[in-house]
Amino acid sequence: MRLSVAPDRNRCPPNIRVCAKSSRGARLEYDLELDRVRGQVESLGARRVLLQLPDGLKGLRWCVVDELEGCGVEVIVDGGHAWGVCDLALERARLLGADALIHYGHLDVKRPLKLGGVSVVMAPARYRWESPEAALERLADALAQFRVIALSSSVQHSDDLLLVARFLRERGHTVYIGRSPLPHFRVGQVVGCDVAAASSVSAHVDAHVCVSGGIFHAVGVAIATGKPTIALDPYRGVVERERVEGFVRRLLARKLRDLSEAAEARAFAVIVSAKPGQRRLDLALRAVSELRRAGRRAELVVLDEVTRDELLNLSGVDALVNTACPRLGLDDLELFEGLTVVNIGELKYIISDRLEEYDLRSALAWRMNPGFVSELASGGALRRPAGARR
Amino acid sequence: MRLSVAPDRNRCPPNIRVCAKSSRGARLEYDLELDRVRGQVESLGARRVLLQLPDGLKGLRWCVVDELEGCGVEVIVDGGHAWGVCDLALERARLLGADALIHYGHLDVKRPLKLGGVSVVMAPARYRWESPEAALERLADALAQFRVIALSSSVQHSDDLLLVARFLRERGHTVYIGRSPLPHFRVGQVVGCDVAAASSVSAHVDAHVCVSGGIFHAVGVAIATGKPTIALDPYRGVVERERVEGFVRRLLARKLRDLSEAAEARAFAVIVSAKPGQRRLDLALRAVSELRRAGRRAELVVLDEVTRDELLNLSGVDALVNTACPRLGLDDLELFEGLTVVNIGELKYIISDRLEEYDLRSALAWRMNPGFVSELASGGALRRPAGARR
Numbered sequence: 001m002r003l004s005v006a007p008d009r010n011r012c013p014p015n016i017r018v019c020a021k022s023s024r025g026a027r028l029e030y031d032l033e034l035d036r037v038r039g040q041v042e043s044l045g046a047r048r049v050l051l052q053l054p055d056g057l058k059g060l061r062w063c064v065v066d067e068l069e070g071c072g073v074e075v076i077v078d079g080g081h082a083w084g085v086c087d088l089a090l091e092r093a094r095l096l097g098a099d100a101l102i103h104y105g106h107l108d109v110k111r112p113l114k115l116g117g118v119s120v121v122m123a124p125a126r127y128r129w130e131s132p133e134a135a136l137e138r139l140a141d142a143l144a145q146f147r148v149i150a151l152s153s154s155v156q157h158s159d160d161l162l163l164v165a166r167f168l169r170e171r172g173h174t175v176y177i178g179r180s181p182l183p184h185f186r187v188g189q190v191v192g193c194d195v196a197a198a199s200s201v202s203a204h205v206d207a208h209v210c211v212s213g214g215i216f217h218a219v220g221v222a223i224a225t226g227k228p229t230i231a232l233d234p235y236r237g238v239v240e241r242e243r244v245e246g247f248v249r250r251l252l253a254r255k256l257r258d259l260s261e262a263a264e265a266r267a268f269a270v271i272v273s274a275k276p277g278q279r280r281l282d283l284a285l286r287a288v289s290e291l292r293r294a295g296r297r298a299e300l301v302v303l304d305e306v307t308r309d310e311l312l313n314l315s316g317v318d319a320l321v322n323t324a325c326p327r328l329g330l331d332d333l334e335l336f337e338g339l340t341v342v343n344i345g346e347l348k349y350i351i352s353d354r355l356e357e358y359d360l361r362s363a364l365a366w367r368m369n370p371g372f373v374s375e376l377a378s379g380g381a382l383r384r385p386a387g388a389r390r
Numbered sequence: 391m392r393l394s395v396a397p398d399r400n401r402c403p404p405n406i407r408v409c410a411k412s413s414r415g416a417r418l419e420y421d422l423e424l425d426r427v428r429g430q431v432e433s434l435g436a437r438r439v440l441l442q443l444p445d446g447l448k449g450l451r452w453c454v455v456d457e458l459e460g461c462g463v464e465v466i467v468d469g470g471h472a473w474g475v476c477d478l479a480l481e482r483a484r485l486l487g488a489d490a491l492i493h494y495g496h497l498d499v500k501r502p503l504k505l506g507g508v509s510v511v512m513a514p515a516r517y518r519w520e521s522p523e524a525a526l527e528r529l530a531d532a533l534a535q536f537r538v539i540a541l542s543s544s545v546q547h548s549d550d551l552l553l554v555a556r557f558l559r560e561r562g563h564t565v566y567i568g569r570s571p572l573p574h575f576r577v578g579q580v581v582g583c584d585v586a587a588a589s590s591v592s593a594h595v596d597a598h599v600c601v602s603g604g605i606f607h608a609v610g611v612a613i614a615t616g617k618p619t620i621a622l623d624p625y626r627g628v629v630e631r632e633r634v635e636g637f638v639r640r641l642l643a644r645k646l647r648d649l650s651e652a653a654e655a656r657a658f659a660v661i662v663s664a665k666p667g668q669r670r671l672d673l674a675l676r677a678v679s680e681l682r683r684a685g686r687r688a689e690l691v692v693l694d695e696v697t698r699d700e701l702l703n704l705s706g707v708d709a710l711v712n713t714a715c716p717r718l719g720l721d722d723l724e725l726f727e728g729l730t731v732v733n734i735g736e737l738k739y740i741i742s743d744r745l746e747e748y749d750l751r752s753a754l755a756w757r758m759n760p761g762f763v764s765e766l767a768s769g770g771a772l773r774r775p776a777g778a779r780r
Contacts, residue, residue, distance in 0.1 A: 050692065059705040065689060079661070079691040079700050091481050092664045092692050096671060271469070274482045281486060299455060301469040302440065302482050304694060310469050315449040 029128040030060060030156075034067045037102060040112050040121040041073055046099035049121075052078040052089050054105040056213070057125055064102070081305065082106075083325060084191050085376070086277025086368050090116040106191065108155055109184050113379040115372075116276060120379075122184075127156040127234060129163075135237040136167045139209065142230050142239045146206035148174040151188055152198040152221060153211035157234055158186040160211055164232070168209075176201040182368070183377035192327040193367055195220045202227055216331065218244045219251075223330070223360055252360055254333050258319075259358065261340045262350050265318035267297040269311075273324030274304040277368040283323040283344050291321075294351045308335050321347060326364050419518040420450060420546075424457045427492060430502050430511040431463055436489035439511075442468040442479050444495040446603070447515055454492070471695065472496075473715060474581050475766070476667025476758050480506040496581065498545055499574050503769040505762075506666060510769075512574075517546040517624060519553075525627040526557045529599065532620050532629045536596040538564045541578055542588040542611060543601035547624055548576040550601055554622070558599075566591040572758070573767035582717040584757055585610045592617055606721065608634045613641075613720070613750050642750055644723050648709075649748065651730045652740050655708035657687040663714030664694040667758040673713040673734050681711075684741045698725050711737060716754050 041049060049068065053061055058077075065075045076096055078089045085106040093101040100112065100119040108124040143149060149168055151161050165175045177188040178200035188197050190210065198208050198221040207228040210218035218231035222244050231240045262268075268291050272284035284300055291298035299317075303310055306328055311320065319340040322329045329343035342350060345365030349355050367373075431439060439458065443451055455465045466486055468479045475496040483491040490502065490509040498514040533539060539558055541551050555565045567578040568590035578587050580600065585607070588598050592615040600608040601622045608621035612634050621630045652658075658681050662674035674690055681688035689707075693700055696718055701710065709730040712719045719733035732740060735755030739745050757763075 055703045058703045062689075062706060075690070076662070077659075077689055077691045077704075079659075079693040079704060081700060081703075089692075091485070092694070095481070095664050095669065096662070096692060269467075269469075272466070272486070274485050279485065299452075299467055300465070301467045302479075302486060303469040304482070305697075307695075307697070310471060313445045313448045313471075314467075314469060316452060 029130070030057065031126040031128060032060060032063060032104070033123050033126075034064065036110075037064065037121055037123050038067055038071060041068060041100055041102070042071070044100050044112055044119050044121075046073060046119070048074040048076065048096070048098050049100045049102055050076050050078055050089060050093040050096060050098040052080075052082045052101060052103045053125075054082045057105050060104075060125070064104075083275075084193070084277065085122075086193070086325065086372070087275045088115060088118075088120060088277070090118045090120075090276055091274075093118045106155060107184050108158070108186055113376065115375055115379050124155040124158070124186075126159055129157070129160050129234045131237075132160070132163060132234065135232060135234065135239065136164065138237075138239040139164070139230065139232055140168075140171050142241055143168070143173065143207065143209070146173070146228065148176070148205045148207075150176045150178065150198055150201045150205040150208045151211070152178070152190045152195065152208065152217070153188055154191070154213070154217050155186060155189050156213070157211040158189050160234065161188045164209065164211060176205055182373060190217050190220060192216065192220060193325060193364070195224045195364075199224045215240060215244050215247060216327075219247055219331065220327070220364065222248050223251075224364055226361070248360070251330060251333070255346075255360065255363065256355065256358065258333070258340050259342060259346060259349055259355055262319040262342045263353055263355065265296065265340065265350075267299075267316055267318050268321055269299050269301045269314050269317045269319075270321040271306060271324055272300060272302050273306070274302055275324070277372045278324045279369045279372070280323045280344075280366065283366060284321075287321050287323065287344055287347055290347065290351055308339070311336070311339055323366070326366060330363055419520070420447065421516040421518060422450060422453060422494070423513050423516075424454065426500075427454065427511055427513050428457055428461060431458060431490055431492070432461070434490050434502055434509050434511075436463060436509070438464040438466065438486070438488050439490045439492055440466050440468055440479060440483040440486060440488040442470075442472045442491060442493045443515075444472045447495050450494075450515070454494075473665075474583070474667065475512075476583070476715065476762070477665045478505060478508075478510060478667070480508045480510075480666055481664075483508045496545060497574050498548070498576055503766065505765055505769050514545040514548070514576075516549055519547070519550050519624045521627075522550070522553060522624065525622060525624065525629065526554065528627075528629040529554070529620070529622055530558075530561050532631055533558070533561075533563065533597065533599070536563070536618065538566070538595045538597075540566045540568065540588055540591045540595040540598045541601070542568070542580045542585065542598065542607070543578055544581070544603070544607050545576060545579050546603070547601040548579050550624065551578045554599065554601060566595055572763060580607050580610060582606065582610060583715060583754070585614045585754075589614045605630060605634050605637060606717075609637055609641075609721065610717070610754065612638050614754055616751070638750070641720060641723070645736075645750065645753065646745065646748065648723070648730050649732060649736060649739055649745055652709040652732045653743055653745065655686070655730065655740075657689075657706055657708050658711055659689050659691045659704050659707045659709075660711040661696060661714055662690060662692050663696070664692055665714070667762045668714045669759045669762070670713045670734075670756065673756060674711075677711050677713065677734055677737055680737065680741055698729070701726070701729055713756070716756060720753055 102121045104125045107122040109122040113120045178197040180196040202225040209230045210221045211232045213235050215231045222229035270284045270287045288298040323344045343363045345362040492511045494515045497512040499512040503510045568587040570586040588611040597618040598611045599620045600611045603625045605621045612619035660674045660677045678688040713734045733753045735752040
C-alpha cells in the first residue's frame, strides 16, 4: 500500500526545510517553519495537537509529527481533506480534546489564534523555488503583448511575487499587486473563493499572472476579472494561458447546460456546509425562501464534505443549489456528472429565467462565512498568549 | 437528475404511515410515527430541527419535512450517511443552531434524550410487513434440520420477531430471543457492531435467524456466533443461508491476506473516528503504543466519514488499523481494495505474528464508545422534558 507522494525521510533535516517527492519524482522543498510551530505549541502549553495539512502536503506530516513528539507533544493527524482556511478542523480538534490545531498551507499568521474556542497555529508551508530563471523567460515571452500586469499567488508562493515583479519591471512592464480585505491574507494572496488581490487592481492592468501550482487559482482570477490570465507554475516551471482560458470556455458551456436544466427543475436541495468558513446558513435560507416564492419545492440540506455519494442519496431532487465552497460549482462539476448543480450567485438567472444575461462571475459571487471572518480578524488581533515567541 | 428511491407523495397520508418505492419498484411502507416525533419536537419547543435518516430511508424525508414545517418548525435535512446510532449528527445540529436532532432508523426511544448537549428525538421507522406467509414457509423449510433457534432483527423489524417466534413454535421449534446490554435496544435488536442479542443465547441454539433487509446484520450474527445463520429479508420475502455463509468464507480469505500483508508492514496509520459512538481514542492510543513497542512506525489519524479518497492521501503508510466502525474492516473491504486494513481486535495477531490462531470474531471484538453509551443510558433515563407526551 505504499503511495506515490512519500516524504524523503533521509533528507529531512532537524530544523526547518523538508523535502517531498512529487508524483513525477521531482524533489519538492517546503519551509515547514518547525521552529515557529513548535514555539507556538509550547507557548500554548499544548500536550495534544491536531495536525491538518492540505492533501498535496500530507506527505510532509511525518516531519512535523517527529518534531513535536520529540518535545513530548501527542500528535493526531487530521485525515480529512483541507480545502482552505474555511475548512479548519475545529470540531475534530475539540472532540478529541486537542489543546491546539496546527493548520498548514493556507494562512501565514505569526501568533496563535483562538477560533471557535480552539487555539489554532497557522503556517503557510512556503515553497522553495530553486531555479526560476527559465520559467521567468517563458513568462516574459507570454507577456510580450501586455504592458501592465497584475500579480497574485497562493500563499506557498507569496514570497516569490517580489522576485517576479522585479523581473517584469526590468523588462519594462508596470506591475500591480493587490490585496484581499480578508484578515491575515498576504499581499497578492488569492484562495479559491477570494481573488480580491487580483480583481482589486484589475481595472488598471492588461493581464494577470497567478503564481501557483496547476491552474486552479489562475482559473479563479480569470473568471473574476475576465482578463487574459497566465498561470505560472513553479513546480513544473511552466507558463500556461491557453489551458486556463480553455478551461473557462468549457466551464461556461457546462454551466449554461446545468442552468437551463435547473430552470426546468421542480424540486431543489439547497446545500449548506458544516465547515466553519463555508457555513452560509443565511444564504441557504434565502435560497430556500426565493425558490419557494417562485413556486419551486426546496429543502435545506447540510453536509460536511460534499461528496457525490451523499448527494446521490437525496432522492426526489431535480437540482442542487450550492452555498458551500463556490469552487464546488465550478471546478468540481465532473464530480457532479449526472447531477444538476448551480451556485447560489446563479440562482437569480433560474428564478428570473433570463439565462441570456448570464455572467460567469456570478458563480464566484459569495465569500466566506462573515462570522468566521470576523472571528479570524479579532482572534488574530486580540489573542496573544503569554510567552508567545513570535 | 431524478433518482430511483423517490417517495410516493400521492400516497403520503396526513398522519402516520408513509410509503416509498424501492429501487425494484416495489412499494415499501414504514411507520414514521409522525405524531410521536411532532409531539416530542413540540415538547422541546424546538423551532429549528436537523433531520437525519439512514440512506435507505432518505426518500421518506419529505413526509417528515412537510409534517413539521406545517407546524412552523424549520427543518434542515442532514445529507450525510447515517450508519447507526453511533453516527448521530450532534455536531452539525449544534453548529447550525438546531434545537433538536431527529434521528430515524436505529433506536426506539419514547422521549427525547440529551446527548452531547443536543436534544435528540429517536424513531425506529418500523417496516410494515404486509404478507409474511410465503417467507415464513420458506423459513420453515430452511430450518428443517434445526430444533432450537435464536431470533434477532434490525429495529425496523423488531415487532415481527414475535410473529416469527409464534410461527416457529407452532412448527415445533424452541425459540430464544436475546437482548443487547446497550441502552434502549429492543428485545432481539442487533446493529452492525453489536449482535449481543444473538450471541447471548447462542450457546443454547442450533441456528440463528436474523430478520433484516439484505444480509448485513445476518453476517454479523454469523461471524459472532459461528453458528448456521439464516437471513430472513422481509422486503424481498426471501430466506438466505448460503449467501451469508459464502460471504463469511470469502471474507475470511480476504482477511487472512490483509493480515499477512499487515504483518510485514513497517508504517501504520491508526484510524480514530470523530463520530460520537465510534470515537474510541482509548483503543487508538493503545494501538499506537503497541505498534511502537513492537518496533513499527505508527501515527494516529482522525477521520469523520472514512472514505477511500481520504485514505489514499495518507502517503508513506503500509497498513491501516481501524478503531472506528468494526464493519469498515469487514463489509467495506472492497472500498479499501489496494489498501491493507486490519481491525483493532486483529492487531494482536500482527504483533505476535501468530496468524495461524486467527479467529474472525476478533474483527468484531469492540463496541461503541463507552462514554457515548453511558450518556445514551443516562440521557434516556434521567431527562424527561416537562410536557413530553410519551
